[in-house]
Each structure stands twice: as structure tokens, then as C-alpha cells.
Amino acid sequence: MIIINTDIENLIETLKKIKMRGWIDMTRAGYGENGLFLESLLNIKHNDLPIPDYNDIELKVQSKYSEYPITLFSLDLNGPGPMELQRLVARYGAYDSMYPNSKILYIRLNHKEYTKWGKSLKMKLHYNKYEKKLYIHVSHKNGKTIEIKSFWHINSILSTMQRKLSNLCVVECQTKTNNFSKYIYYSNFKLYKLLSHDNFIKALLNGKIFVHIKYGIYKSGPKAGLPYNHGISFQVYFKDLNNIFEEVFLQKK
Numbered sequence: 001m002i003i004i005n006t007d008i009e010n011l012i013e014t015l016k017k018i019k020m021r022g023w024i025d026m027t028r029a030g031y032g033e034n035g036l037f038l039e040s041l042l043n044i045k046h047n048d049l050p051i052p053d054y055n056d057i058e059l060k061v062q063s064k065y066s067e068y069p070i071t072l073f074s075l076d077l078n079g080p081g082p083m084e085l086q087r088l089v090a091r092y093g094a095y096d097s098m099y100p101n102s103k104i105l106y107i108r109l110n111h112k113e114y115t116k117w118g119k120s121l122k123m124k125l126h127y128n129k130y131e132k133k134l135y136i137h138v139s140h141k142n143g144k145t146i147e148i149k150s151f152w153h154i155n156s157i158l159s160t161m162q163r164k165l166s167n168l169c170v171v172e173c174q175t176k177t178n179n180f181s182k183y184i185y186y187s188n189f190k191l192y193k194l195l196s197h198d199n200f201i202k203a204l205l206n207g208k209i210f211v212h213i214k215y216g217i218y219k220s221g222p223k224a225g226l227p228y229n230h231g232i233s234f235q236v237y238f239k240d241l242n243n244i245f246e247e248v249f250l251q252k253k
Helices: 008-018 033-043 084-092 156-166 197-205 237-243
Strands: 058-063 070-074 103-109 115-117 119-130 133-140 145-153 167-178 180-195 209-217 225-236 245-247
Touching: 008 167, 008 180, 033 058, 033 167, 058 070, 058 133, 070 156, 084 103, 084 145, 084 209, 084 225, 103 119, 115 225, 119 197, 133 156, 145 156, 156 180, 156 197, 197 209, 197 237, 225 237, 237 245
Parallel strands: 058 167
Antiparallel strands: 070 225, 103 209, 115 119, 119 133, 133 145, 167 180, 180 245, 209 225
16 A cells, blocks of 8 residues: 655654664653653654544554554443443452452453453453444353443444544564663554454454453552542554554655
8 A cells, every 4th residue: 555644754754763863761761651752752742632643643652572462542431321430340340459448340351252350250342233332241150141231332432443543653662771771772663554444343343452441549659549540442462453454655756
């Protein structure tokens, strides 16, 4: 695929210059997270909004050889209640070992198979194509359904994906420590264009795209024991990106 896009061309030229710098000292950067540091080098402000990082291009930084998934976007449940995640945690969350009066819910869900939770429960995603909703299906370990209530509107998922990730740039990095200083090398990058909504739904149904719920509590400080909602993320492994994206190649001048 050949795409001429000024924003993409400018980003590529800047990333090439950053790559040519080799190992960059990030010890005094004020923060060590690899993605945030790249944003500082690109002179862009970090945002947690459902919009791209660099004009119309979303940036994702992936450590070389990392087996961690890429977070595509975060999206709260649409219903049926206004505080649906909190309801789920209150009913199905596990009591924290350090703060036994507080509940947590850390679980990854996909559409293809159940994920065990606690001693007696399991959960999975369930897509109702007639209602156009993606549900969380909660069952007993014996398979008996407890509820299928919490949901996202599929149009909400697709519109967030389209707005946030029409263009994606995945930057590969490596880090090392030398004499108590931390260095980073942004060694490679690839650009992608989002495929159709049908491709996204197919990848979701095949379990390639999954949901990570992260609802915990503060472990220290003045808020210790209080809820800490890290949000709900839609994720994919790097090896499965080609299910929802195609790689972009710039036209040579």
C-alpha cells in the first residue's frame, strides 16, 4: 500500500533522526517510561484522550522482544448502569490480601474462551450481533450462566478505534543501564493503516483482540486502601496486528 501523508512523512523523518542519535541518556528525564520519553523527544504532550498522539497518528512504543500486548485504546462500559464497572467489582471482585475490606478485579477477557476468576467463577466476552453489543458473560465454573448484563455498544468501540487508530506507528526500543544511568535506543518503527470494521469484529470474535480490566486499590500513601480504577483496555499482541491493520509504505520521491 502506498500512502502520501505529510504528517506521516514528518514523523518518519523525525524518528530517523532520533534513531541516528543511538543510545540516549534518559536518567534525568524526570520520568522513565519509554513512551512518555519518546513523546518528549517529539515535543508532544501526553494525552489519555481517545485521540491520536501525533496529529492523526497514534504512537505505541514496544520494547524489543517484549511479549506484552499493545493497548489499542481504553473504553468504559456503556451500561446497563452508569457505574457498571464498580457494580461488577462490588459483586464479583476479590478481596485484596493487604486490605481485606477492599475488592479488586484484574482479568483479561476474550470472546473465544473463558477466563477463570476466583474459585468458582469464569468470564468471557459475548457479542450479540442483533443487539450490536459486546457483553461480559459471567458463569459458574460448571458453565451455568450467572449474568450477561455489562456491555459496550459495538458502535462505541468501532468509533473509538477509528478516531484513535486510523493511523498507527509502532516504535521499537531497547534499554540498558550503565554506571547507574539509564539509556534508551529507539531502534526501529513501522506504520500501519486501520483496516475495515469487519476486520476488527472478526479479530474480536477470534480472540485476537481482548479486554483487560484493571480495577485495584492504592497500596500506600494517603489513599491506601481506596479504589484505583486503572480502566478497561482493548489490547492485541504485536504478532496479531495484521488482523486489523495493514503496513504502510511511503512513496519514494
